[in-house]
Amino acid sequence: MLKKKLILEKIRIKDIRFGNITNIQDGILTICREEMLGKLSSEKLTDVAVDLARPGESVRIVPVKDVIQPRIKKEKGTFFPGVLGPADSCGEGVTRILEGCNVVTAGSIIFYQEGIIDMDGPGAEYTIFSKYCNVVLSAKPAEGLSSTDHEKEMRLLGLKAAHYLASCTMEKGADDIEEYELAETKEKLPKVAYVYLLLAQGLLHDNYLYGMNMQKMHPMFMHPNEFMDGAVVSGNCVTACDKTTTFDHMNNPVIRTLYEKHGKELEFVGVIASPVSPVLADKERCSMGVKNLAQLLKLDGAVVSEEGGGNPESDLMMICEGLEESGIKTVLMAHENCGKEGTAQGITIVSEKADAVVTAGNTNVIITLPPVGKVIGVPEAIEMLSGAPEHSLQEDGSIRTAMSVMMGSINNIGTGKLGMEEY
């Protein structure tokens, strides 16, 4: 049997600029704005704009919806199977990546808004996306477009833009090449799976697997390479700090770490992906489904990561109980809402079986962001961000806001170094 093998060819981008032709030279990505806008045209969106934001610039992007890393299949020139490209293969072959440059979608969709990326200053410390050259897309909905269609169009806009930018890498030599294959382990090592929970809770709270909304899905066993190859696209635009962007799905650090330990300290068998529904019956069914798959795979251990917070804690705890009761050692990944002073209980759903939890931080911590030279997106949205206290805009132009508005600051999948200590 041939093992699934994915080769990632990375083309490093150190700067971006606009020009007459879209290409890459000496690590500089030049973008022809007109051509790009032409590729992105949609009857459902108006005022589509492209802006650039580089690390170290006095720029704030708000409200951010998604971040997408440009990737493309070398052989076929397609990507995002089931969405932009055909779902005929995923997680094998050669994938080309623009490393160091991301597409960011911004703009207001409904009532409350979310997500700040600061490219410089203290805010930049709280988001990994400040370290990348960002191609920012914003747009307005055509008249009469429903919120649901608006979200869909914005999601597709970002994916199309990422695909467009990745398509100019085809002729370039790769700066780095990585290979991902779950090779046979030589010795008997503990069998470990990653249980990857994906939010599936309605408008602005959904994820898409091969283009399908995950709301009505049952837990499934997947190859880790599928995630690197764009199997999951985020439509989750709610709480900026704890959502898994499309970039994160492609670059999941739990998958990366398990790959690093594979064959050395553990046998990484694969990923159990499961939707997180708001409905209790679905939560019970999916927790059961995860346990059934874990038993079938004869797992010794599992890492389970949450997406979002609040009701997904119940999925986390039910899955933990099911796995631990089956003799499968479990580590959970979550974050906390323990009040701005850290005096409240961090989570509200608990289990005594949950004796090994990694926490990514506290959403309620208050931070101050100084004024910036330029705001890309909708500046007024700053007062409407999910998690921002009332009157976050201060007289001196700075913003007093909560950790929850910073893109990916305390992501449950463990992208950052933030954590909690008990004082």
Next chain:
Amino acid sequence: MKRVVYYLNQFFGQIGGEDTAGYPLEIRKGTLGVSEAFQKALAKEVTVTYTIICGDNYFAENTEAVLEAIEEFLKEETPDILVAGPAFNAGRYGMACGNMLKLAQQKLGIPAVTAMYQENPGVEMYKLYGYVIPSAPNAAGMRKDLKKTAALVKKLAREEEIGPPEEEGYYKRGIRKMVRKEEIGAVRAVNMLLNKLNGRPFDTELPMPKFSKVVPSEPIADLSKATIAVMTSGGIVPPGNPDRLEALSCTKYASYTKEDFGGEFRVVDVAHGGYDPTFAQENGNRVLPVDVLEELEAEHVIGKLYPYYYVTVGNGMAVDRASNFGEQIAREVKGKVDGILLTST
């Protein structure tokens, strides 16, 4: 120079022994006994402006009144730091010192320091509110314990950052503090799993919190005579969200009448940022079921629907704030309603 107010019981305040434990509250200018020794130790750092003295029994029997009087005085005096004890293993004195910590944090917003022996019940009850330094079981350790107290107060007076409990020598307060770790979360998780799989020791980063249990009220005897209120944590607000309820980590609750929604309760805004709002925006009754309750009222199933709908946003709300809101709302509606229907999202 930073100003300190010091709290002592009758014994350390040099009033007398157990026979004077009924000594009432007294606020003296300057220092005496323990507070004097403390002042000497920190002569260059702080000024102890007043020493509060109260008999242990008097405090225990008149807690509320004593606390009120002290609060009133402190709000006038506006000290920078409150210091109490050491209370050693004295139970009643420990309670009084602990109460000083709570008062300082909750009513004045200033730091407070005390010292107690590990078995003093005051440690567990009050360590969340301030710094409690481990002390000897009795006054034999006074010199040493006072020195430790002074060292921490010195840092507070200089507005230096107070390090973790192991470093600074106070009991773990149970405060969750965000810090930067050596490794990213994903690496920490996989390493923790490897330790767990191999039977090696590991420390969870999130010990499971504990919650107090709420005892349900008695059932309503006759629903057809009862006034029922409806409340939600689902963020149903009049169009435009006039009170600006925040979408996550909401800092307030509001109460609305039908008139606030334009006389008909249907079209609403959803301030909650944690669920798909499109269905509730079309019809607010889907989250706050006013229509059904009005029907039940008309059918005399319930006596009356309370005209004020209480609303907050439960998304990412810290538990202590939620409890606080619950207590406040209960006070507002107590005696006016017989039952409350709470809906969540």
